[in-house]
Amino acid sequence: MYCIICGNEKTGITLLRQTVCKDCIDEIVNVSIFDENYDLYKNFIRILLGYYISEKHQLNPVN
Numbered sequence: 560m561y562c563i564i565c566g567n568e569k570t571g572i573t574l575l576r577q578t579v580c581k582d583c584i585d586e587i588v589n590v591s592i593f594d595e596n597y598d599l600y601k602n603f604i605r606i607l608l609g610y611y612i613s614e615k616h617q618l619n620p621v622n
Contacts, residue, residue, distance in 0.1 A: 575607045
C-alpha cells in the first residue's frame, strides 16, 4: 500500500483505513507545535477523523 502522506510504497500502519508509513508516523509523533509542518499534520488528522464522524441522525417518531 502507498502512504497517504508521502506517497511512497513502504510498510506502515493502517490509521482509520489509510496507510501511513513508519517514517511519516515518526515525523507526526515528534513534530513540535512551533514547526511549520504542525498545521499540515493537524489538518491531516482532522480530515481523517472527518471521514468517520457522520452527521447525527435526528429521530422523529412523528415522521
